[in-house]
Amino acid sequence: MNFLEDLEIRLEEALKIPTDCVGCYRYCHINRWSSDSTYCHTGIYPKLISANITEDNQFFSKDKKIAKVYFRHCNLRCVYCYDYALHHENYLDSNGKISLEEYGELIYHYFLNDEVKAIHLINVDHLIPHTLFAITYAIKKYGNLKIPIIFESNGFAFRPTIHFLRDLIQIYLMDFKFISSDLSRKYLKEENYPEIAKDTVFELYNQVGDIALKQDTLQKGLVVRLLVLPNLYKEYYEILDFLKAVSLNIGIWISSKYVPSGIVPKKGIYQDINQLPNQEEVRTIFEYAQSCGFSWIFLE
């Protein structure tokens, strides 16, 4: 069986998932092909927020252009979400809705543009069958997978669902949010997040393995991003300890870009994270990652 035949069979299976959706650990069991009354507010039509070609200047490459494709709604409820209103409010409006074919055309359009060196899909954990359809569509039309696809994950997809993307994604960028159940319950509304996120790391690492670079451009691999929230540095030490036991060649991205957002400034219960992270703390976490021996660490 060739790759395309395998992809067709895989797609047929994946498109059954939303008929009784267990696309993630919310287990909505709703037919998303006929309803978007789900936890992630997304049925058959993904809602596109933006699709831009940009000079990356970040982790993928210093000077190459990538296409960033950002979708609406989410299967998590981080209370500090930067785009909280966009993802979790007014979900009945249909702004940005695109069909599966339009999603496929978008990927194909970037395949045709020689300037674009990678496609970065943002906020797609609730859109895995849709994404598999779109990539398959573009491959069939173009003839092959022309450029790397970067899949940004919140760590909360269902492992068998994300397994459908094997061989199609070259770089996973996963946000590992918390490793303790208490913090996950408080800030994500999901106490099981840590175990699921660990399982996601294993799945993503099995798929793409260690990071590989060529002339300062990331070719493949798993990168885990830690967005540092104030006063929680021990949490990130524990995440790094977990990751180093998996592989020291998992890429580590330490981000100091947290700003209190979402419902954090509005509710007293979240006052402990209603402040910017202490840069000294961020530095300490970076140095801890270095002392662990990770081969690739990116600090922003």
Ligand code: SF4
């Ligand atoms: S992907 Fe969406 S509809 Fe499916 S189980 Fe998760 S939250 Fe529910």
